[in-house]
Amino acid sequence: MTVKQAIAVTVNGKQYQREVEPRLTLADFLRHEINLTGTHLGCEHGVCGACTILLNGLSTRSCLTFAVQAHGQEVTTIEGLAEPDGTLSPLQQAMAENHALQCGFCTPGMLITLTELLRDDPNPDDAKIRETLTGNLCRCTGYSGIVAAARQVAKGGRGIAGD
Amino acid sequence: MGAKQFGARVKRLEDPALLVGSGQYTDDIKLPGTLHAAFVRSPHAAATLRGIDVDAALALPGVRAVFTAKDLPPAMSKMRMPQLVPNAAMQTIRTQHCLVVDEICHVGQAVAVVLADSQYIAEDGVDRVQVDYDVRQAVNDVRDAVKPGSPLVHPDLGSNIVAASPMAYGDVDAAFANAKHVFTEHIWQHRGGGNALEARAILANYDLMNDMLTVWSATQVPHTTRRMIAELMGRNLDQIRVIAPDVGGGFGPKATMYCEDTVIAQIAMQLRRPIKWTEDRREHFLCATQERDQYWDVSIAVDDDGRIIGVRGHLLHDSGAYLPWGIIMPYIAATTMPGPYVIPAYRLDMTVVFTNKVPTTPVRGAGRPQAVFAMERLMDRVARELKLDPSEVRRRNFIQPEQMPYPVGLVFRDGKPLVYDSGDYPKCQEAALKLSRYQDFKPRQAEALEQGRYIGIGIANYVEGTGLGPFEGVTVRVLPNGKVRVITGATNQGQGTRTTLSQIVADAVGCSMEDIVMTLGDTAAIANGLGAFASRQAVNAGSSARIAGLEVRKQILRVAARSLGVPEEQIDLEDGWAISRSGNRQSISFGRLSFASQGMPGFSMEPGDSVGLEHTAFYMPPQAAYCSGTHVAEVEVDVGTGAVKVVNYVVAHDCGTVINPLIVDGQVQGGVAHGIGNALLEWMQYDENAQPITVTFADYLMPMATDVPDCVIEHVETPCPLNPIGAKGAGEGGTIPAAAAIIAAVENALSPFAVFFADTPLVPERIVSALTTANAYRRRHAQK
Ligand code: FES
Ligand code: FES
Numbered sequence: 028m029t030v031k032q033a034i035a036v037t038v039n040g041k042q043y044q045r046e047v048e049p050r051l052t053l054a055d056f057l058r059h060e061i062n063l064t065g066t067h068l069g070c071e072h073g074v075c076g077a078c079t080i081l082l083n084g085l086s087t088r089s090c091l092t093f094a095v096q097a098h099g100q101e102v103t104t105i106e107g108l109a110e111p112d113g114t115l116s117p118l119q120q121a122m123a124e125n126h127a128l129q130c131g132f133c134t135p136g137m138l139i140t141l142t143e144l145l146r147d148d149p150n151p152d153d154a155k156i157r158e159t160l161t162g163n164l165c166r167c168t169g170y171s172g173i174v175a176a177a178r179q180v181a182k183g184g185r186g187i188a189g190d
Numbered sequence: 191m192g193a194k195q196f197g198a199r200v201k202r203l204e205d206p207a208l209l210v211g212s213g214q215y216t217d218d219i220k221l222p223g224t225l226h227a228a229f230v231r232s233p234h235a236a237a238t239l240r241g242i243d244v245d246a247a248l249a250l251p252g253v254r255a256v257f258t259a260k261d262l263p264p265a266m267s268k269m270r271m272p273q274l275v276p277n278a279a280m281q282t283i284r285t286q287h288c289l290v291v292d293e294i295c296h297v298g299q300a301v302a303v304v305l306a307d308s309q310y311i312a313e314d315g316v317d318r319v320q321v322d323y324d325v326r327q328a329v330n331d332v333r334d335a336v337k338p339g340s341p342l343v344h345p346d347l348g349s350n351i352v353a354a355s356p357m358a359y360g361d362v363d364a365a366f367a368n369a370k371h372v373f374t375e376h377i378w379q380h381r382g383g384g385n386a387l388e389a390r391a392i393l394a395n396y397d398l399m400n401d402m403l404t405v406w407s408a409t410q411v412p413h414t415t416r417r418m419i420a421e422l423m424g425r426n427l428d429q430i431r432v433i434a435p436d437v438g439g440g441f442g443p444k445a446t447m448y449c450e451d452t453v454i455a456q457i458a459m460q461l462r463r464p465i466k467w468t469e470d471r472r473e474h475f476l477c478a479t480q481e482r483d484q485y486w487d488v489s490i491a492v493d494d495d496g497r498i499i500g501v502r503g504h505l506l507h508d509s510g511a512y513l514p515w516g517i518i519m520p521y522i523a524a525t526t527m528p529g530p531y532v533i534p535a536y537r538l539d540m541t542v543v544f545t546n547k548v549p550t551t552p553v554r555g556a557g558r559p560q561a562v563f564a565m566e567r568l569m570d571r572v573a574r575e576l577k578l579d580p581s582e583v584r585r586r587n588f589i590q591p592e593q594m595p596y597p598v599g600l601v602f603r604d605g606k607p608l609v610y611d612s613g614d615y616p617k618c619q620e621a622a623l624k625l626s627r628y629q630d631f632k633p634r635q636a637e638a639l640e641q642g643r644y645i646g647i648g649i650a651n652y653v654e655g656t657g658l659g660p661f662e663g664v665t666v667r668v669l670p671n672g673k674v675r676v677i678t679g680a681t682n683q684g685q686g687t688r689t690t691l692s693q694i695v696a697d698a699v700g701c702s703m704e705d706i707v708m709t710l711g712d713t714a715a716i717a718n719g720l721g722a723f724a725s726r727q728a729v730n731a732g733s734s735a736r737i738a739g740l741e742v743r744k745q746i747l748r749v750a751a752r753s754l755g756v757p758e759e760q761i762d763l764e765d766g767w768a769i770s771r772s773g774n775r776q777s778i779s780f781g782r783l784s785f786a787s788q789g790m791p792g793f794s795m796e797p798g799d800s801v802g803l804e805h806t807a808f809y810m811p812p813q814a815a816y817c818s819g820t821h822v823a824e825v826e827v828d829v830g831t832g833a834v835k836v837v838n839y840v841v842a843h844d845c846g847t848v849i850n851p852l853i854v855d856g857q858v859q860g861g862v863a864h865g866i867g868n869a870l871l872e873w874m875q876y877d878e879n880a881q882p883i884t885v886t887f888a889d890y891l892m893p894m895a896t897d898v899p900d901c902v903i904e905h906v907e908t909p910c911p912l913n914p915i916g917a918k919g920a921g922e923g924g925t926i927p928a929a930a931a932i933i934a935a936v937e938n939a940l941s942p943f944a945v946f947f948a949d950t951p952l953v954p955e956r957i958v959s960a961l962t963t964a965n966a967y968r969r970r971h972a973q974k
Contacts (some may be wrong), residue, residue, distance in 0.1 A: 037536070040235050048953030050310065064218035065211015065391040067438070069387040074887035077387055085342050113208060118353035123205040126856045129206030130684030132387040162896035164887065167684045168856060169863030169924075171900040 034098040038063065039107030047094045053087075054078045056105060062085035065105040066128050066135050067163065079136035085189030086143045086162075106134035108142060118142060121176035136163045139178045150181050169182035194649055195693035196257065196915075199852045202689045204705065206680065213436040216391035216406045217468045224393070225254055227467040228312035229455060230302040230319045231476065235328035235546035235880035236341065237294040239301065246302055246318040252311035256319065257457055258302045259289040260676020265424060266456060267291065271447050275516040276710035279325060284544075286512045287420065288449045288456075291800050294323070295343050295511035297882055298476030300449055305457065305465065328546035329373040330481060330880040331532075335543045343511055343544035343592055352509055352542040353517050359599030360535030365500030369491030371573045373502075378949040379560045379929075381483040381508070382872040384553045385892060386683065388967055389469040389496040389833040391479060394458035404431045405455050408438065411721035412678055416713045418447045419913050420454050434711030435722075440683035441864070442552040443478045445723040453593055470913070475885040478876055480563035481519060482555035483508035484560045488527075488538075490568040496576050496583045500535040501568070507542045510549035517542045519550060522655070523557035525600045525608055527565050530615035530651050531587040535772050536599065546880040552723060554864050558654055564929035566650040567948055570937070580649050580934065588615045591908075604658050606813040611820045612908045613844055619651060621842035621904050622820035631824075633895060639942070644827045645837070646939025650930035652821075655814035656845075656919025657729030657910075663716050664734035668803035672766050672781030674699055674706045679719015681711040681730035687727055687854040691735045691847060694915065698739025699746070700763025701780065718808070725817075725919020732887055733809035733913045741805035749783045749803070751797075782948045784821045801853060815910040817918035819843030820860075823931040826938045828888055829961060832954030834870055834936055836897070842904040843923050849914035851905065854920045859901050861924020867893040869929035873951045 031046040033148045043061045054071075057080070069075035078090040081103035097118045104140070108116050118141055121127070128134045136161070144151055144159045151159070156177045157170070165173065207213055244256040269284040289300045304315035331458065334340055335350040366372060386408075393406040403425065409415050412432040414654055420427040424443075431785050450467060457467040469478070490504030507520035523537045540735075560629040569587075573580040589596050591614040598608040623629070627740045628748040631647045638645045657798040665677040681689050694707045709715040720726070752770035754761065760771045769777040781804070786801045790797050824838035841858050848854050871891040875884045884890040901924075909916030929950045936957070937946055945960040945967075 047311070051396070055309075058218075059220075063211070064215075064221065065213070067388070069389075070436075070887050072471065072886050075387060075461070075471075102367075105209075109210055113210075115206075120207045122209055123201055124223075126202065128205060128850050129686070129856060129860060130387070130437065130439040131204070132212050134208055135211055138209070145370055157895040164387065164892050164894065166385055166861045166864070166892065168442070169859035169861070169893075169898050169901070170857060170895040171859050171898070172902070179705065 034095055036092060036097045036100060036102055038102045039104060049093060049095050051094045052090055052096050053094045054089035057089060063106050065120050067130060067132050071136055075137040076140065077133050079163065081139055086095045086140050105138055108138055110127040117180050118145065118176060121179040125172040125175040125179060127168060127172035127176040133163060133165040137165065137173055145177065145180055153178065195696050196849055198850065199688060200693055200850050202686050202687055202853070203692060204686060206371040207480050215436045215438055215972065216267045216393055216408045217433065217563050219393055221393065221395055221408055221464040221492045222937065224464040225307065226309040226312045227465055228304050228309065228316045229300045229450070230304065231315050232290065232294045232297060232299045232301055234294060234323055234325050235297045238326065239290050239292050239294060240324055241322040242302055243320040243932045244302065247315040250311065250315050250318060252307040253304060253315040254307065255305045256674040257304055258316065259287065259291045260399065262288060262456060266422050269422055271449060271514060272421055273516060274447065274514060274528040275518055276542045277516050277521065279353040280517055281353060284344055284347065284513055288453050292342065294662060296546050297880065298473065298548065301455060305461065310434065316413060324745055326720060330545060330547065330876050330878055332506055332543050332545050333485060334505065335545050341545055346609065349956060350544045351511060351608065353545060354541045355598055356537055356539045358537035360500070362500045362502045362537040365535040366491045366502065369499050370493050371575065372489055372491050373568065373575055374489040375567050375948050376500040377486040377488065377564050377567060377572060378906040379482045379484050379563060380951050381480050381874045382553065382868060383475065383480045383874060384441035384443035385689065386439025386441055386444060387433045387638060389471060389474040390448065390837060391468045392446065393466045394455040394461060394466060396459045398462065401429055401432060403429060403459060403956065404433065405451065405454060406435055408452055409434050409446060410440040410683060410723060411683055412681065412711050412713050413719035413721065414446065415451055419452050422452045422489065423456055423817065434681050436913040440722055441554045442481070442556065442723065445721065446551045450825055453702055455906040464616040471887065475641050475890065477894040478880055479514065479546060479549050481550045481553035481558060482868070483550060483593050484523065486564045488564050488568060490572060492572050496578050496586055498531055498533050498587050502537045505538055505540040507540060508545050508547070508550060509542050510545055510547045512549040514549055515551040517934040519552060519557035521603050523561040525602050526558045526561035529562060529565050529653050530589055530597050532589055534550065540766040547876055549832050554861065555922050555925045556724070558922070559650065559868060559929055562650060562652045562927045563930045563950065564849050566934065569608065570934050574658045577927055579627065579859060581619065584619060584649065584651060587864045602655050602814055604814050605813060608721050610641050610816045610893065611910055611912050613650065613653065613816060614906060616819055618818060618842045618844055618906050619820040621727070621906055622840050625902050625904060626822035626824065626838065626840040629632060640642065644829055644933040644939040645824065646827065646937065647824050648931045648934025648938055650821050650927035650934065652923065652927040653816050653818045654923055654926055655817035656725035656817050657811055658724040658726050659811045661807060661810045662720055662730035662734055663718060664691065664731055664738045665716060665806040666699065666738040668742065668746065668784040670781055670784045672705065674701050675709065676706055676735065677715045678731050679716050679721065680727040683722060685722065685857065686850065687731070690728060690849045691731060693843070694732055695739045698736055699743050701766040705766050725921040728917045729815055729913055729919055730809055730811060732915050733918055734807040734848060736805035736914050737809060738805045741807065742803055744852040745787065745800050745803045746780065746783055749787050750778060753783065809913065815846065815918040817843065817845045817911055817923055819923050821927045821931040825932060825935040825939055826908060827936055827957065832957035834934060836866055836899055839899050840902045841924065842906055844906045845920035845923065846910040846918035848905050849908055849917060855903050857920045858903050858924040861922060862928050863893045863898040864903050865928020866898055866932065868925065868930040869950050870952055873953065
């Protein structure tokens with residue numbers, strides 16, 4: 028068996044130190060080594076976007092990233108988007124208000140992708156929101172609630188947590 | 191009883207947990223000591239298993255066991271999966287073994303399973319299992335499979351034909367003999383998948399102390415799964431508990447019985463270790479059931495006014511290698527085709543055939559999208575040939591609301607005569623035309639054309655049998671702390687079942703939605719259940735929730751009247767309190783009443799008292815509830831690239847009484863997205879050896895955010911007279927007519943070139959190749 032490597036990754040502001048195989052994906056590290064199962068795997072080949080996390084603030088496929096690549100880096104997952112006191116971010120609230128999720132499986136990726144978008148462009152138009160979301164598949168909602176949630180936060184101009 | 195929640199746009203109770211990542215999907219559940227499973231799967235579509243060598247896999251550190259059919263209990267290894275819905279027309283009920291014994295009939299069939307300390311090691315182990323196959327010739331195309339001399343999918347059966355039977359009423363031959371006009375279409379509908387974003391997943395654990403086998407499964411149907419596992423394992427039903435935790439989408443394929451469920455459960459018993467298997471996307475493409483492959487040759491006979499005299503034809507259905515759901519898709523298709531139209535005579539001969547592909551079972555729509563596509567293509571053809579507007583041809587043929595209940599003349603798949611219970615088809619179409627600004631589309635189209643833009647509009651109507659039985663149960667129980675426990679066999683893969691049932695119970699009992707605690711998808715909580723398929727849960731579980739809730743309300747009033755010393759008629763139930771309307775509005779909480787309802791040790795109950803505040807109802811629908819609707823799609827086609835953009839999409843539909851418009855809108859919008867996928871993108875392809883060639887989301891294209899417009903949705907509510915809440919199903923109507931409307935719109939956009947389409951998916955290259963052979967297109971381009 029391959030030699031394990033020691034890594035230290037900061038996830039949602041907390042540092043985790045583990046010994047991992049070099050082939051362990053970041054997604055599996057998050058889900059099974061540190062038990063943050065909010066990040067989901069829908070394809071494990073980089074298309075569906077369910078596994079999207081922020082790596083040093085940039086949206087990244089955790090299924091296509093090895094855990095060792097995150098050594099010394101900062102990761103934000105869906106578990107890190109609400110305020111420390113549990114208050115949902117404006118985007119999370121808007122998702123509930125606009126029925127932007129059904130089964131919730133794509134939701135972690137949707138939240139991360141839109142969190143990044145709205146941080147970098149507080150006022151995207153619908154076309155930009157949709158274009159940004161092309162990296163995230165949702166089989167349930169037909170996207171309109173997700174787009175509406177982003178639109179609502181954009182209009183509200185409230186800025187969002189998680190960056 | 192005031193309807194505070196029923197009908198309101200209530201935010202979902204499911205969302206708060208899912209929005210912070212604390213949902214519990216099967217793969218999220220961790221049990222100490224779990225072994226991880228990975229399956230060895232056949233790379234051949236048709237083969238005989240000669241031998242398996244597992245030594246190299248077992249030698250790998252971390253691999254704990256490898257199971258083949260021989261390692262399962264002998265009785266189990268010989269049994270085939272249960273046949274869920276046998277039908278007299280079936281000449282065979284062939285299903286598959288748990289693990290391959292000798293025959294291999296599609297790529298991906300499970301030959302062996304490796305159990306290891308981690309998923310990674312299990313997959314390493316799979317690579318080291320050596321399997322010896324005798325490869326046979328496979329048959330991929332259902333049109334070849336029916337030909338004499340075709341390779342046989344199951345050589346021992348001597349034929350690839352599963353069933354050949356007619357669906358008919360009236361004298362169709364006479365109708366055609368006397369018809370002024372007869373038009374024929376040859377139609378093909380692709381095969382695709384449900385592709386829930388969460389693939390399948392199972393975790394099984396055997397608890398020796400309680401002699402209980404618990405299985406968590408990403409399934410739509412936990413009770414049916416339990417029954418199958420009990421049958422195959424020969425185990426007492428009630429010593430198996432199947433739980434569907436959070437499930438990441440269903441869409442049909444998760445209502446199928448799969449060999450993996452039983453194999454994993456059995457191994458957990460044998461090894462006395464928790465076993466987890468999580469399907470990857472490639473496996474899902476190989477092994478999760480699919481649907482829609484059908485070829486239709488259909489003709490319509492009409493008079494000079496475009497009034498239908500008869501419809502007849504043939505339907506060829508590809509059932510894949512096995513029959514887990516029997517022949518219900520072609521059956522539903524054949525009974526759905528007449529739709530909202532008066533058709534005096536009808537005959538559809540269906541032939542159901544094996545191929546060496548993964549079995550077909552219901553996928554959102556279940557045979558209906560194909561039927562609607564066939565019927566609506568014929569209606570568009572009539573319009574074109576008789577130079578009538580497509581909406582007018584449809585209007586002339588509608589069943590009128592005053593004809594309800596309307597007997598079609600066939601027997602539906604619920605075994606009952608196909609009788610539409612209610613509906614107003616002309617009104618739905620009227621509403622959809624208005625919302626889509628259909629009347630002024632022609633000038634808009636002409637204007638666009640002048641700018642070199644090709645826009646088109648298409649209509650499709652449907653009637654859908656929903657809310658199928660046999661039953662779904664709901665228990666309502668007031669707990670001593672005042673909370674109201676609701677238990678149901680219904681399940682949730684995103685439909686918001688928890689929310690809708692809570693709305694119904696809150697109103698019926700008189701409590702707040704926050705006070706409801708719900709258990710769903712757990713066989714230990716309610717003895718019998720079915721789960722999610724055929725848009726049935728709102729109708730069945732919703733009705734049971736109303737009935738059980740009202741019964742508990744009666745019980746509460748009875749105990750409250752005694753406690754408060756006022757007549758029942760003078761008591762209001764609100765927010766979990768019984769409040770006297772008279773005097774100083776004395777009140778008592780549901781929690782106290784729950785205590786009181788238990789009686790006192792040694793004392794007799796009052797005659798007529800119930801024990802506890804609790805009732806279980808099993809609503810059994812007398813027949814299907816028929817919902818209906820009209821879709822209007824507007825598209826723009828790029829004649830250079832063949833790209834189609836759906837620019838506007840209108841749905842006017844009748845799902846009876848709407849329980850929660852937020853959720854119904856979501857079901858419709860999501861259903862339309864699935865339909866757009868079917869119409870333009872999704873195509874599960876196999877090569878001539880029946881080798882799947884689209885096994886990633888990069889090859890099999892799912893609709894993206896840029897492919898799906900925000901639908902304009904109108905609810906035309908005609909309450910279903912058959913159930914206590916007036917509901918009809920809403921889960922599939924968004925998908926069913928979508929391909930028909932969209933392809934019609936593409937044709938309409940390209941009307942200057944007179945190109946016609948009768949297939950889905952209509953991918954860009956097919957549009958371009960149709961255009962390049964169209965004279966009008968060539969002439970126009972020659973001029974440029
Ligand atoms: S799981 Fe990473 S993109 Fe699908
Ligand atoms: S909510 Fe189910 S995939 Fe998006």
